[in-house]
Amino acid sequence: MLQVGLMGGTFDPIHYGHLLAAESAREQLGLDEVWFVPSHHPPLKPHAPQASGEQRLEMVFRAIDFQPHFRAMPIELEREGTSFTIDTVAALREQYPEREFAVIIGADRVNDLAQWHRIEELARGVSFIALRRPGVELDCASLPAYLRERLRICDMPQMGVSSTEIRERCAAGRSIRFLVPDKVRQFILRNGLYGA
Numbered sequence: 001m002l003q004v005g006l007m008g009g010t011f012d013p014i015h016y017g018h019l020l021a022a023e024s025a026r027e028q029l030g031l032d033e034v035w036f037v038p039s040h041h042p043p044l045k046p047h048a049p050q051a052s053g054e055q056r057l058e059m060v061f062r063a064i065d066f067q068p069h070f071r072a073m074p075i076e077l078e079r080e081g082t083s084f085t086i087d088t089v090a091a092l093r094e095q096y097p098e099r100e101f102a103v104i105i106g107a108d109r110v111n112d113l114a115q116w117h118r119i120e121e122l123a124r125g126v127s128f129i130a131l132r133r134p135g136v137e138l139d140c141a142s143l144p145a146y147l148r149e150r151l152r153i154c155d156m157p158q159m160g161v162s163s164t165e166i167r168e169r170c171a172a173g174r175s176i177r178f179l180v181p182d183k184v185r186q187f188i189l190r191n192g193l194y195g196a
Helices: 016-029 053-064 075-079 085-095 119-125 163-171 182-191
Strands: 002-009 033-038 070-072 099-106 127-131 151-154
Touching: 002 016, 002 085, 016 033, 016 053, 016 099, 016 127, 016 151, 033 053, 033 075, 053 070, 053 075, 053 182, 075 085, 085 099, 085 119
Parallel strands: 002 033, 002 099, 033 070, 099 127, 127 151
Antiparallel strands: none
């Protein structure tokens, strides 16, 4: 069975940190592919994304077009509404029964994993890959046993870049070169995203 990592997020915009995280998980844990799943509106983020779903998906396509093991999946954008992982995984498992899925999360999400929508049901169908992040302490011991046994930890080179920082740099007229793939940078500039 093919092993697929699911990397969800707003990708507002996607940047090299996202790509490095996906490649680290793929390489270290032997995943066949990583699928990037831009969310319509994630339940744990208070504000809607600044770029449209179509623009964010296009940036993902542009960012990963060189990587044969990466795919963009518009499933949450097509569904609209709040993006619950359980609904996405259920739909993907039905569409792709020959694949096993692992949800890739940052270390900061591990601590609230037990509060995710229908988490027990979700954990029966997927495993979780936690990526270490600078300054974030992994508190796996506080997780219920059913989550601890479904969680794998992945190391990745530290890269201090965030979508928030990129949006702020654009708004201030500062360069985002080398923070995002050049095709993404060109798309942001051409479309005047984030005040660029």
